[in-house]
Amino acid sequence: MVPLWMYLVVAATLFCIGVFTVLSRRNGVAVLMGIELMLNAVNINLVAFWRYNTTIADMTTPLPSELNGMVFAAFLFVVAAAEAAVGLAIIITVYRNRRSVIPEEADTLRG
Amino acid sequence: MTGLELPIIDINDPNTLGWLIPLGPLLAFFIITLITNRARWLPATDPHYGSHHPDYDGMTVPIVTDWSRVASITVGMSGVVMALLISLNLVGQGLALGEGVFGKEVFASAISWMALGDVPFRIGVLVDPLNLTLLVMVPIAVLCIFIYSIGYMAHDPRQSRFFALISLFAAAMLTLTLADNLLLLFIGWEVMGLCSYMLIGFWYEKKSAYQAAIKAFTVTRIADVIMLLGIVYLFSVAGTLNFRDILYNEAVLEQIANTPAIILGSWGISAAGLISVFLIIGTIGKSAQFPLHVWLPDAMEGPTPVSAMIHAAAMVSAGIYAIIRMYPLFVGAGDAFGTADPHHGVFNEPLLLLAIVGSFTALFSATMAVAQNDVKAVLAYSTISQLGFMMAALGIGAYIAATFHLITHAFFKALLFMASGSVIHAMEHGEHHVHEHHGHHALPHGNGHGHDHDHHDAHDELPAGTADMMTEHGVDTDIQHVEGVEHVHFDPQDMRNMGGLARKIPVTFYAFLAGGLSLAGFPLITAGFWSKDEILADAWLGTSEGFGPQALVFFMLAIAAFLTAFYTMRQIGLTFWGEPRTEIAEHAGLGGPRSIVSIAMQLPLVILVFFALFAGFVGVPPEFPILGPILSPEGNPFFDFVKYSLLQIEPLAPVKPPFSWVPVLTSFGVALGGIYLGWRMYWRRPLQAGEEDPMIRILGRSVYMTLQNRYYLDQLYSMLFVAPSKWIARQVNVFLDRGLIDGLLHLTARFFTWLGDLFKVLNSWLIDGVGDGIPRAIFDFGGWLRGAQTGRVQQYLLVVLVVVLVIGLFFALTAGGGAVAAP
Numbered sequence: 001m002v003p004l005w006m007y008l009v010v011a012a013t014l015f016c017i018g019v020f021t022v023l024s025r026r027n028g029v030a031v032l033m034g035i036e037l038m039l040n041a042v043n044i045n046l047v048a049f050w051r052y053n054t055t056i057a058d059m060t061t062p063l064p065s066e067l068n069g070m071v072f073a074a075f076l077f078v079v080a081a082a083e084a085a086v087g088l089a090i091i092i093t094v095y096r097n098r099r100s101v102i103p104e105e106a107d108t109l110r111g
Numbered sequence: 112m113t114g115l116e117l118p119i120i121d122i123n124d125p126n127t128l129g130w131l132i133p134l135g136p137l138l139a140f141f142i143i144t145l146i147t148n149r150a151r152w153l154p155a156t157d158p159h160y161g162s163h164h165p166d167y168d169g170m171t172v173p174i175v176t177d178w179s180r181v182a183s184i185t186v187g188m189s190g191v192v193m194a195l196l197i198s199l200n201l202v203g204q205g206l207a208l209g210e211g212v213f214g215k216e217v218f219a220s221a222i223s224w225m226a227l228g229d230v231p232f233r234i235g236v237l238v239d240p241l242n243l244t245l246l247v248m249v250p251i252a253v254l255c256i257f258i259y260s261i262g263y264m265a266h267d268p269r270q271s272r273f274f275a276l277i278s279l280f281a282a283a284m285l286t287l288t289l290a291d292n293l294l295l296l297f298i299g300w301e302v303m304g305l306c307s308y309m310l311i312g313f314w315y316e317k318k319s320a321y322q323a324a325i326k327a328f329t330v331t332r333i334a335d336v337i338m339l340l341g342i343v344y345l346f347s348v349a350g351t352l353n354f355r356d357i358l359y360n361e362a363v364l365e366q367i368a369n370t371p372a373i374i375l376g377s378w379g380i381s382a383a384g385l386i387s388v389f390l391i392i393g394t395i396g397k398s399a400q401f402p403l404h405v406w407l408p409d410a411m412e413g414p415t416p417v418s419a420m421i422h423a424a425a426m427v428s429a430g431i432y433a434i435i436r437m438y439p440l441f442v443g444a445g446d447a448f449g450t451a452d453p454h455h456g457v458f459n460e461p462l463l464l465l466a467i468v469g470s471f472t473a474l475f476s477a478t479m480a481v482a483q484n485d486v487k488a489v490l491a492y493s494t495i496s497q498l499g500f501m502m503a504a505l506g507i508g509a510y511i512a513a514t515f516h517l518i519t520h521a522f523f524k525a526l527l528f529m530a531s532g533s534v535i536h537a538m539e540h541g542e543h544h545v546h547e548h549h550g551h552h553a554l555p556h557g558n559g560h561g562h563d564h565d566h567h568d569a570h571d572e573l574p575a576g577t578a579d580m581m582t583e584h585g586v587d588t589d590i591q592h593v594e595g596v597e598h599v600h601f602d603p604q605d606m607r608n609m610g611g612l613a614r615k616i617p618v619t620f621y622a623f624l625a626g627g628l629s630l631a632g633f634p635l636i637t638a639g640f641w642s643k644d645e646i647l648a649d650a651w652l653g654t655s656e657g658f659g660p661q662a663l664v665f666f667m668l669a670i671a672a673f674l675t676a677f678y679t680m681r682q683i684g685l686t687f688w689g690e691p692r693t694e695i696a697e698h699a700g701l702g703g704p705r706s707i708v709s710i711a712m713q714l715p716l717v718i719l720v721f722f723a724l725f726a727g728f729v730g731v732p733p734e735f736p737i738l739g740p741i742l743s744p745e746g747n748p749f750f751d752f753v754k755y756s757l758l759q760i761e762p763l764a765p766v767k768p769p770f771s772w773v774p775v776l777t778s779f780g781v782a783l784g785g786i787y788l789g790w791r792m793y794w795r796r797p798l799q800a801g802e803e804d805p806m807i808r809i810l811g812r813s814v815y816m817t818l819q820n821r822y823y824l825d826q827l828y829s830m831l832f833v834a835p836s837k838w839i840a841r842q843v844n845v846f847l848d849r850g851l852i853d854g855l856l857h858l859t860a861r862f863f864t865w866l867g868d869l870f871k872v873l874n875s876w877l878i879d880g881v882g883d884g885i886p887r888a889i890f891d892f893g894g895w896l897r898g899a900q901t902g903r904v905q906q907y908l909l910v911v912l913v914v915v916l917v918i919g920l921f922f923a924l925t926a927g928g929g930a931v932a933a934p
Contacts, residue, residue, distance in 0.1 A: 031904075111900030
């Protein structure tokens with residue numbers, strides 16, 4: 001069985017890639033994609049911890065039902081989908097106004 | 112030492128019932144003042160106003176609403192009726208106790224009021240035979256005055272205010288009557304002083320009215336201050352002011368009489384003597400005796416019900432009541448208690464003062480009354496004169512006679528004042544009629560009032576030289592008629608303008624006649640006869656034994672009584688008899704027998720006629736031929752009842768004069784003689800229009816003018832007291848007010864201005880600096896902080912990331928350390 005830390009490493013890597021993408025890309029759509037990566041990294045963590053919950057013994061008495069972790073993951077998918085929809089809508093609106101999808105240029109809220 | 116406790120009033124207990132008597136009128140005062148006195152501001156020409164006093168013309172005046180009138184009258188009347196019913200209840204209970212018992216036992220209750228020294232000062236109510244008689248007189252007279260006021264003040268724009276003040280007046284009089292100690296009596300005394308001030312000056316738009324008010328207030332104030340000294344001194348000597356504790360207690364009386372006075376003590380004056388003199392001076396002021404009588408004739412400026420109140424039911428009676436009440440103190444005022452005994456010709460200072468001042472005033476003001484032309488002024492002087500009778504009677508120890516005359520006088524004088532008020536009202540009514548008839552009512556203020564030619568004829572008789580003397584005085588209503596002075600308006604009070612009113616207002620005439628005969632002491636059928644006769648009988652008792660003061664009192668009072676009968680007949684003759692001397696008198700009337708004014712003003716007269724005629728029958732000497740055995744078979748009821756308010760010990764107990772023909776025949780003689788003379792001069796051939804007063808011919812013009820101008824005493828006082836006071840006031844104004852006080856004030860002002868400038872600098876520098884600095888700092892900080900908000904999402908995220916990393920690192924380090932540290 002693949003040990004837990006491997007999942008965690010993959011998830012952390014994925015999260016770092018997501019963060020890097022969000023911070024470094026100029027294109028708004030790419031930023032959204034970075035966010036999706038981070039969410040999925042979290043999903044990996046959730047599922048992995050759920051799968052390996054027996055190894056964290058003191059946290060699992062009594063035993064959870066079989067579906068707990070998956071339910072969280074499913075929630076996250078829905079949230080991610082909604083977030084993507086809203087994000088894309090914002091990007092489209094920004095594009096219509098500014099003919100640009102670069103977040104740096106949409107700085108109307110500057111103090 | 113507890114705080115103020117409230118009296119526990121049980122209406123079945125006569126001891127505490129007295130508290131309720133003044134309560135009604137007092138509540139009425141507050142209710143009217145606070146609730147029912149509502150007015151609208153209307154021009155004085157408004158028909159609601161009427162034209163009772165042309166001085167209001169051209170002003171906007173508050174005029175009470177009709178609702179307010181009705182409510183105020185109702186409230187005021189309820190208060191008085193309540194007082195009357197409770198008083199009569201108490202009187203009934205007192206009479207039921209019977210002679211001899213009531214007096215030793217009294218109705219009294221007291222509460223501790225304030226802590227003075229070791230003992231709490233107690234105030235309370237006391238009903239003994241002496242003030243029981245006043246409890247009959249005061250509420251009845253006051254009720255009559257109230258009824259009368261409904262009519263008399265019906266057109267006055269301030270009727271509610273009037274009822275409020277007169278209710279307070281009644282409450283004060285009842286308080287004074289029921290007081291069980293000298294301080295409470297003094298409180299009632301002073302409240303009455305205030306009320307008289309406000310009521311004499313009730314028509315304060317008139318200069319003469321407010322001047323009279325100030326005069327009355329000032330003159331009585333002088334006496335009141337001295338009286339207060341007496342009260343304070345009495346308290347310091349006796350340690351109490353309670354009447355029963357002092358006056359019904361031989362030990363205390365002796366102690367006061369044996370203490371040498373604080374001043375003049377080395378000359379043999381005892382504390383009792385000094386206190387007595389102080390208290391008597393208070394009465395001289397309040398009851399208008401010489402030389403402080405000057406305020407009372409001027410007090411006629413008030414509305415007539417007020418005159419009746421002041422001169423009959425309340426104020427002046429209060430003065431006499433106070434000295435009657437304090438009589439045991441006066442008797443004890445010699446070197447030691449019991450040395451003075453007026454019944455045996457031994458007198459001391461207070462009694463002599465009373466006898467001399469009283470008898471002199473009685474005669475002195477009777478002479479002035481002879482030459483007055485103002486219908487109310489005659490009565491005013493007769494009041495002073497009658498009060499002198501009472502003072503003199505008390506001075507010779509005729510305690511009961513003084514009380515008796517106080518009661519009968521109150522009834523017939525209230526009657527006379529109200530009747531004269533009806534006369535004045537009728538004359539004003541006639542004046543309106545004549546105005547409307549001649550169409551003069553539209554003329555502007557000041558010269559549109561009563562310029563009929565016959566008035567000129569009637570008034571031009573006075574010598575021109577009197578004008579300046581009279582204007583000095585400033586209050587005399589006769590000014591308007593003196594040659595050379597502009598005729599301001601018709602004087603409805605001048606008897607020379609009247610005549611023949613008997614046919615116009617017959618009820619008033621008969622009432623006036625009854626009151627006048629009572630005042631004159633018409634034998635047998637009037638109250639005034641019996642009370643005066645008793646005074647003379649007392650005086651004769653001493654005279655026959657050869658005592659000087661009694662002889663003085665007897666002869667002075669006999670002459671005064673003669674003059675009284677004469678001027679009363681003169682007054683009635685001039686007012687009611689013969690033919691009307693002016694067109695106004697021709698049209699005088701009270702608006703028909705069925706008008707509310709006519710009824711309200713004449714009903715109380717009818718009530719009082721009863722008392723003026725028959726109140727004397729309670730004090731008929733039993734030895735009096737025919738009437739004595741019928742009316743007082745078991746001894747003089749009034750005498751035997753009232754005498755028990757004194758201790759029955761030797762110098763105090765009243766001595767009943769044995770029946771003697773001399774005083775009776777004197778009473779008959781002076782009354783009938785005076786009446787005959789008055790009838791001869793003013794009735795047999797009544798004064799014709801334009802004719803001079805026959806008095807001028809008989810007395811000579813200079814004597815007549817001296818009498819009419821009150822012996823020029825007002826001018827003398829004006830020169831001696833008023834002018835120096837004004838001079839001092841001016842000097843004080845210049846040096847003290849403007850120089851010293853204003854100087855100090857300006858200096859202070861300058862200092863504070865400088866201080867203010869200093870603070871201004873400090874303010875702009877320090878306070879403003881701090882005040883402005885704080886917002887500026889906040890503003891600058893905000894400006895710096897806004898740099899953080901770039902509007903770039905990715906930067907925010909970067910910051911978030913960094914912060915999360917820092918926090919994560921922090922927890923990682925501390926958690927690790929904690930884990931290491933934990934065992």
